[in-house]
Amino acid sequence: MNFPTIAAVDLGSNSFRLQVARVVDDQIYPLDTLKDPVRLGAGLTADDMLEEAAIERAVQCLRRFGERLRGLPKEAVRIVGTNTLRVAQNSGEFMPRFEQALGDFPIEIIAGREEARLIYLGAAHSLPTTKEKRLVIDIGGGSTEFIVGSQLKPHKTESLYMGCVSYTRRFFPDGKITKQAMRAAELAARNEIVRIVGEFNSSFWQQAVGTSGTARSLADIMELNDLSTNGMTAEGMERVREMLLQQGNIADLRINGLRPDRAPVIVGGFCIMYAAFAELGIKQMITANGALREGVLWDLLGRHHHKDMRDVTVAQFKRRYHVDIGQTERVMNLAVKLYLQVARQLDGDHEQALQLISWAAKLHEIGLSVSHTGYHKHSAYILENADMPGFAKPEQLALSRMALAHRGNLGKQLKGASLLEWSRIIAIRLGALFFRSRMDVKLPDIQLTLNSSKGFTLAIDTKWLEHSPLTDMALKQEAEFWQAVGLGLEIRHGKTT
Numbered sequence: 001m002n003f004p005t006i007a008a009v010d011l012g013s014n015s016f017r018l019q020v021a022r023v024v025d026d027q028i029y030p031l032d033t034l035k036d037p038v039r040l041g042a043g044l045t046a047d048d049m050l051e052e053a054a055i056e057r058a059v060q061c062l063r064r065f066g067e068r069l070r071g072l073p074k075e076a077v078r079i080v081g082t083n084t085l086r087v088a089q090n091s092g093e094f095m096p097r098f099e100q101a102l103g104d105f106p107i108e109i110i111a112g113r114e115e116a117r118l119i120y121l122g123a124a125h126s127l128p129t130t131k132e133k134r135l136v137i138d139i140g141g142g143s144t145e146f147i148v149g150s151q152l153k154p155h156k157t158e159s160l161y162m163g164c165v166s167y168t169r170r171f172f173p174d175g176k177i178t179k180q181a182m183r184a185a186e187l188a189a190r191n192e193i194v195r196i197v198g199e200f201n202s203s204f205w206q207q208a209v210g211t212s213g214t215a216r217s218l219a220d221i222m223e224l225n226d227l228s229t230n231g232m233t234a235e236g237m238e239r240v241r242e243m244l245l246q247q248g249n250i251a252d253l254r255i256n257g258l259r260p261d262r263a264p265v266i267v268g269g270f271c272i273m274y275a276a277f278a279e280l281g282i283k284q285m286i287t288a289n290g291a292l293r294e295g296v297l298w299d300l301l302g303r304h305h306h307k308d309m310r311d312v313t314v315a316q317f318k319r320r321y322h323v324d325i326g327q328t329e330r331v332m333n334l335a336v337k338l339y340l341q342v343a344r345q346l347d348g349d350h351e352q353a354l355q356l357i358s359w360a361a362k363l364h365e366i367g368l369s370v371s372h373t374g375y376h377k378h379s380a381y382i383l384e385n386a387d388m389p390g391f392a393k394p395e396q397l398a399l400s401r402m403a404l405a406h407r408g409n410l411g412k413q414l415k416g417a418s419l420l421e422w423s424r425i426i427a428i429r430l431g432a433l434f435f436r437s438r439m440d441v442k443l444p445d446i447q448l449t450l451n452s453s454k455g456f457t458l459a460i461d462t463k464w465l466e467h468s469p470l471t472d473m474a475l476k477q478e479a480e481f482w483q484a485v486g487l488g489l490e491i492r493h494g495k496t497t
Contacts (some may be wrong), residue, residue, distance in 0.1 A: 012292070013141025015042060019034075037261045108392030189274075221258055
């Protein structure tokens with residue numbers, strides 16, 4: 001489905017940003033932008049709990065964003081959360097409040113490398129085409145992303161746990177800008193960056209690009225103070241360092257080109273960028289207007305034009321883990337068919353459910369590349385923890401749970417599953433059960449429905465089962481598994497219609 005208007009929301013550790021855009025001939029044209037310096041990362045306690053004051057600031061901002069998003073289809077909007085939402089231990093408590101404030105639009109908490117991929121996509125679309133390889137650096141509030149890529153394709157991505165908000169809080173807690181504090185912050189950042197020098201130093205790229213607030217602010221400072229006419233330079237970084245030290249206190253920062261909303265976190269961001277210049281051998285850096293939210297828009301557009309990065313990732317995983325294509329296709333086709341039967345009795349996002357079933361069926365056996373013993377557990381671990389470009393963390397968790405549950409006991413790890421999730425699980429379990437032989441078996445007509453006790457009923461031809469005693473026994477055992485989790489699976493024998 002094509003949407004004339006799409007929107008992206010970036011819930012960053014420093015600022016929340018919303019961008020609404022018009023789609024014309026596969027091009028994106030910005031219509032409206034909202035930004036609020038929520039400083040979410042500043043509300044993280046030492047034990048990674050988000051304080052109520054920060055939660056309330058976020059809720060008030062999201063209520064305003066929700067009004068702007070009102071009327072847009074959910075499929076035309078993508079909302080992503082980054083580092084602070086990744087690390088907050090009490091996200092289960094405040095995320096429902098966030099989504100309610102938005103008008104029940106779902107929020108995706110994305111992994112660091114997925115964030116890096118989207119940042120590169122946004123930056124690349126905002127820059128002139130070149131054959132040169134680019135290094136893109138995005139300093140956020142709680143993390144910094146590094147990407148090396150060419151044209152629209154990222155080749156290497158990395159996300160480090162350091163940002164302008166977290167470093168300002170950590171090294172300049174009283175607001176004083178001293179040589180000792182700056183040196184400590186720069187050394188801490190260099191200590192992080194040195195781990196990726198082997199793949200991101202200047203021998204791997206020809207052009208350095210900075211995105212987002214820190215980079216653009218530093219470029220503005222250099223240009224408006226006659227330190228550079230084209231972005232940032234190593235010499236200009238030294239001069240800006242002197243200027244910050246001369247100012248002496250964050251509260252007193254008055255530098256030409258530095259916006260008031262950026263001043264509270266510029267020192268921490270500067271120290272990270274200074275360290276990146278030193279460790280990666282950067283002499284000069286340009287800035288890009290596009291970053292995460294623009295990348296989200298382009299990725300969203302691709303999903304609606306059958307260029308979904310998630311499909312590319314699934315195909316790559318199938319090759320990497322030497323998946324038996326024939327078997328996974330058999331399981332997928334039957335699982336989809338069975339889910340569609342039971343979906344008539346369910347409320348929920350069936351389009352998303354079918355996507356998850358398709359991806360899970362294609363990848364449920366990747367754990368065989370580790371070991372046949374307990375391979376479903378290996379599959380589940382990989383799907384939950386691997387870097388999977390295009391996938392949000394909740395999507396990876398859903399795939400992991402389906403892979404884990406496609407065989408064996410339905411244990412405690414699935415506690416709290418909704419009826420919609422159980423329906424996805426039973427579909428893929430039965431798909432694997434009926435094709436245990438790993439051959440193209442001619443199956444009878446099978447009907448899966450919900451019964452009055454909110455369990456499942458499977459209707460299947462008696463004569464076929466009489467000639468398939470192994471499957472008959474497996475179905476009886478399957479019914480016991482479902483009984484154990486309080487749902488039940490009734491096997492109804494007879495001639496199906």
